[in-house]
Amino acid sequence: xxxxxxxxxxxxxxxxxxxxxxxxxxxxxxxxxxxxxxxxxxxxxxxxxxxxxxxxxxxxxxxxxxxxxxxxxxxxxxxxxxxxxxxxxxxxxxxxxxxxxxxxxxxxxxxxxxxxxxxxxxxxxxxxxxxxxxxxxxxxxxxxxxxxxxxxxxxxxxxxxxxxxxxxxxxxxxxxxxxxxxxxxxxxxxxxxxxxxxxxx
Numbered sequence: 001x002x003x004x005x006x007x008x009x010x011x012x013x014x015x016x017x018x019x020x021x022x023x024x025x026x027x028x029x030x031x032x033x034x035x036x037x038x039x040x041x042x043x044x045x046x047x048x049x050x051x052x053x054x055x056x057x058x059x060x061x062x063x064x065x066x067x068x069x070x071x072x073x074x075x076x077x078x079x080x081x082x083x084x085x086x087x088x089x090x091x092x093x094x095x096x097x098x099x100x101x102x103x104x105x106x107x108x109x110x111x112x113x114x115x116x117x118x119x120x121x122x123x124x125x126x127x128x129x130x131x132x133x134x135x136x137x138x139x140x141x142x143x144x145x146x147x148x149x150x151x152x153x154x155x156x157x158x159x160x161x162x163x164x165x166x167x168x169x170x171x172x173x174x175x176x177x178x179x180x181x182x183x184x185x186x187x188x189x190x191x192x193x194x195x196x197x198x199x200x201x
Contacts, residue, residue, distance in 0.1 A: 003081035005037065005184070006074040007045035009141075010067040011118045012089020013054045017141040020173060026050035029086075033140075036178040037185060041081065046070045050086070060091035068098035071122070076103035080111060082188055083126075087141035088117020096121055107131040112188060115139065135187065143176050144169060 007030065014026070023029050026047045034043045049070055054060045061067070074080045104111070104126065112133035113119075113126045120136060127134025138146065151157040151165035158165060186192065 001079060002040060002042045003188075004077070004079050005041050005043050005082045005084055005188075006080050007033070007043060007050065007084050007086055008067075008071060008074070009050050009052075009086045010071065010095065011085075011092040012087055013052055014050060014086060014141060015053055017087065017144060020144050020170065021177075032174075033177070033181060036174075036181045041185065041188070044080075054091060056090070064095045064098060067092075068095045068100075072100040072103055075099075075101065075111060075126075076106065078107055078109050081109070082112045082114065082184070084184065085113075085115035085119045085122075085139045087139045088115065088119055090118060092118040093121060096125075101125060101129070104129045104131050114184060116142070137184075140177050140180055143173060143180065147172055147176060 007026075014029070018024065018029060021029060021032065023032060026045055029050070030043050030045055037043055046066070049063060049066055052061060052063055071083065074083050099122075110131050110133055111126065112135065113123050114135045114137045115123050116136055116138045123134035123136055126132035147169040148165045151168040155165075155168065157163065157168055163171070
């Protein structure tokens with residue numbers, strides 16, 4: 001059975017990322033990521049959690065128990081080789097006490113977590129464990145902002161130019177997500193990741 005890379009978005013929601021990616025929901029996003037990742041790894045994710053829309057005026061999210069349970073299950077399942085945070089954002093740190101990190105003690109194989117922003121405590125806790133590995137690495141959804149910033153600053157594009165920075169980002173987003181996932185796979189397979197510039201600019 002192929003090893004699993006489990007996608008999470010336990011902080012900010014993915015609605016705007018779906019729009020930029022050209023997909024309707026988490027199922028389609030996972031299908032796109034799977035295409036780029038190839039067949040050596042199976043990508044998974046809890047679809048309702050990935051699709052949850054936050055309300056910042058009402059405490060952000062109402063699925064704290066489900067988010068914590070999703071991460072605990074990924075930590076406990078030996079076929080999950082990696083947990084990859086699609087994005088960072090708010091509403092995560094309050095669920096840390098609800099995650100059962102003792103699941104790491106029962107693992108027979110290592111697990112690697114990729115994340116950033118509010119996911120930093122999760123990375124630190126998992127990486128501190130003998131069966132854990134951690135990479136502070138900006139998730140795929142951040143590529144939207146990184147590419148637009150690069151277009152604005154390095155290419156001098158703006159909303160009046162042709163193409164605009166947003167159009168340039170859209171043209172390059174899928175290519176850069178493929179490069180990002182290639183870097184993740186290289187790290188999981190024990191090879192050095194490609195230079196950061198290949199998936200951020």
